[in-house]
Amino acid sequence: MRDDTEYDETLPLVRIRGLRKSFGLHKVLDGIDVDVPRGTVTVLLGPSGSGKSTLLRCINHLEKPDSGFVEVGGEIIGYRPSSGKLHELSHREIARQRSTIGMVFQQFNLFGHMTVQQNVIEGPLAAGIPRGEAVARAGDLLERVGMAGRESAYPRQLSGGQQQRVAIARALALKPRLMLFDEPTSALDPELVGEVLAVIRDLARSGMTMVIVTHEIGFAREVADQAIFLDGGRIVESGAPAEILDDPQHERTKAFLSAVL
Ligand code: ADP
Ligand code: MG
Numbered sequence: 139m140r141d142d143t144e145y146d147e148t149l150p151l152v153r154i155r156g157l158r159k160s161f162g163l164h165k166v167l168d169g170i171d172v173d174v175p176r177g178t179v180t181v182l183l184g185p186s187g188s189g190k191s192t193l194l195r196c197i198n199h200l201e202k203p204d205s206g207f208v209e210v211g212g213e214i215i216g217y218r219p220s221s222g223k224l225h226e227l228s229h230r231e232i233a234r235q236r237s238t239i240g241m242v243f244q245q246f247n248l249f250g251h252m253t254v255q256q257n258v259i260e261g262p263l264a265a266g267i268p269r270g271e272a273v274a275r276a277g278d279l280l281e282r283v284g285m286a287g288r289e290s291a292y293p294r295q296l297s298g299g300q301q302q303r304v305a306i307a308r309a310l311a312l313k314p315r316l317m318l319f320d321e322p323t324s325a326l327d328p329e330l331v332g333e334v335l336a337v338i339r340d341l342a343r344s345g346m347t348m349v350i351v352t353h354e355i356g357f358a359r360e361v362a363d364q365a366i367f368l369d370g371g372r373i374v375e376s377g378a379p380a381e382i383l384d385d386p387q388h389e390r391t392k393a394f395l396s397a398v399l
Pocket of ligand 1: 185186187188190191193
């Protein structure tokens with residue numbers, strides 16, 4: 139199996155080709171091709187039900203494609219080519235691939251019975267990182283997301299914005315090469331959106347490769363290198379954010395943007 143050190147650094151970090159996924163008769167992804175170059179931010183836009191979450195979930199094998207594939211860092215996610223066929227990887231191998239990809243959900247997904255620090259060190263401890271090192275790393279990450287000093291708080295004692303910032307620290311704790319965000323601010327009260335977007339903006343500036351589903355159009359315009367508009371499981375249009383967001387060519391993109399702006 140190829141690993142990062144053998145992978146051509148000039149190739150896109152993420153390559154998605156011919157990705158299709160149905161639930162029953164419902165075609166949710168209907169032939170998706172995407173490249174995400176290293177160190178860039180891609181924003182996925184589209185109406186509810188257009189397949190955005192399913193696409194993100196295919197990138198870390200939380201969903202299994204019906205056909206096509208997702209490659210991250212030169213490795214096919216969830217499958218290994220072998221004598222012309224694709225064979226599914228073991229749970230262990232899939233877990234290893236997932237540990238290189240951080241994901242942040244709309245609903246924070248922190249463990250309610252664990253403190254902030256326990257939430258952030260849990261992944262590294264499970265990965266065999268010594269406790270002292272995991273705690274030190276958590277301290278650095280919590281500082282980075284503006285949550286230093288809150289290590290012993292429980293999620294219920296925090297605002298939604300604080301919980302989401304801890305969730306971002308947790309997703310960063312295994313030093314992922316890719317971060318996926320699925321509507322990270324959609325569940326927040328409006329006054330808490332900015333503090334979470336600020337953390338994501340800092341990550342973008344640090345060169346993290348990211349794919350972000352968001353309806354925050356101003357933020358998308360500011361941080362994204364590429365915007366992709368999905369509708370009905372297909373890419374309707376994609377390109378530079380200024381083109382897609384300020385001068386959309388397709389009626390469906392125009393209708394969506396006028397509804398969210
Ligand atoms: P989006 O994130 O753009 O709102 P999703 O990817 O969540 O869209 O969903 C796309 C469509 O697929 C929706 O109609 C949704 O109901 C359906 N869907 C998603 N996950 C499942 C599932 N596990 N089983 C059945 N249908 C699903
Ligand atoms: Mg969704």
